[in-house]
Structures are given as C-alpha cells and as structure tokens.
Amino acid sequence: TQLLEQSPQFLSIQEGENLTVYCNSSSVFSSLQWYRQEPGEGPVLLVTVVTGGEVKKLKRLTFQFGDARKDSSLHITAAQPGDTGLYLCAGARFSGNTGKLIFGQGTTLQVKP
Amino acid sequence: SQTIHQWPATLVQPVGSPLSLECTVEGTSNPNLYWYRQAAGRGLQLLFYSVGIGQISSEVPQNLSASRPQDRQFILSSKKLLLSDSGFYLCAWSLQAFEQYFGPGTRLTVT
Numbered sequence: 001t002q003l004l005e006q007s008p009q010f011l012s013i014q015e016g017e018n019l020t021v022y023c024n025s026s027s028v029f030s031s032l033q034w035y036r037q038e039p040g041e042g043p044v045l046l047v048t049v050v051t052g053g054e055v056k057k058l059k060r061l062t063f064q065f066g067d068a069r070k071d072s073s074l075h076i077t078a079a080q081p082g083d084t085g086l087y088l089c090a091g092a093r094f095s096g097n098t099g100k101l102i103f104g105q106g107t108t109l110q111v112k113p
Numbered sequence: 114s115q116t117i118h119q120w121p122a123t124l125v126q127p128v129g130s131p132l133s134l135e136c137t138v139e140g141t142s143n144p145n146l147y148w149y150r151q152a153a154g155r156g157l158q159l160l161f162y163s164v165g166i167g168q169i170s171s172e173v174p175q176n177l178s179a180s181r182p183q184d185r186q187f188i189l190s191s192k193k194l195l196l197s198d199s200g201f202y203l204c205a206w207s208l209q210a211f212e213q214y215f216g217p218g219t220r221l222t223v224t
Binding site: 048 | 145154155156157158159162164170172203205207209211212213214215216217218220
C-alpha cells in the first residue's frame, strides 16, 4: 500500500505566524498536488509539482517537491484567518494508461485572528 | 470553462434503502471520472474510476457500485445501504489523471 503521511494533523496558530506542512512517502510519485478544502465543499487544487527539487510560489504559499519525488512541503508565510481549512497532499501514480491519486490524511489548519 | 455538478447536496436515507448519486461534467470531453469518499476532516478514499463510457474500475470491495452511461455522467449506486456507507462523497474529473477537479460533494447520512 502506498501511503502519504501528512504532518501535523492539526495546527492552530495566530494570525501572522508562519507554518509548514509536510507530506512524506516511501514511494516515488510522478507528480504531487496540494489541495485546500473548506467544510462541506470539495477540495480545490492549489498547485501541482512535477520535477524533483521544484519550488512553486502562490502568493504567501510556497510548495516544494523533494529531490527524490517522495516528499513535499507547504509553507505559509504570515498566515491569515482566510487560510483556515483542510490541506491535502496527493501523489500521482500511473498504472497502464490510468492515473490515480493517493491522498494524505490531511492537515487541519486554524488561523486565529 | 469546465464545471462539475453533484446532486443531491445532502441525503438522509434509512438502512437497507437504495442509493443513487449523480455527477455530471460540462465543458470537456472524454474525461477520467472518479468517486471518492471522505471521513470527517480526513483524506479521500478512492472508490471507483472510469476512463470511458461503460468502463468502471473498483478500488475497494464494498456495498457500492458505479456506472458511466454517458461520457460526462457518473453514477454511484447501492441496492441496500449500510450504516457504514455514511460519509461525504466526492466526484472528480481529470484529463491528465494527476490534476483532478472536484465537485461540491454529497453528504450522505444513513440512519
């Protein structure tokens, strides 16, 4: 079974603080996605990283894909209450001509004003 | 632009009753389609995926089935619901498999 371990599972911080969420696996993925989900809604794709060592920035969010394409991190600078939500990482694996995503268990982030 | 719809948004059903959840995608052709179930505040478990009309792959043995009668329609069904079928069901589509776009979800409560 291919697993993606996310840490921490829960994070409660004050507005303005920085934080990092980690996503680790023993398996290599062809790409890795980060999603953000609000209660009662579907996940929304934030970013896709494909190349080992790749770094992508989305405003205050920085995403990094590990050199070996087994792990990833999400760093948020100066968190805001609007960043509150469930953050999910998902690794892509292909079987034949079909790709599937393996999801981590998620990190629940609460940013207090 | 592409959009994905799911209905109903919420559903309360008694144990032993049938189930039919529908997902439709607009604005794209021949997408890959996926059904996931999510426990509260947790990750997603892939239930079924489809690469074309009538082509269904099951990931987990369970009380559910899926069908794809049209290119952009994906249906999740059950003949007799169990309490353990309660959860948040999400439909997703993709063209390149690794970038999936999710619908708004259906909250199912089996009583």
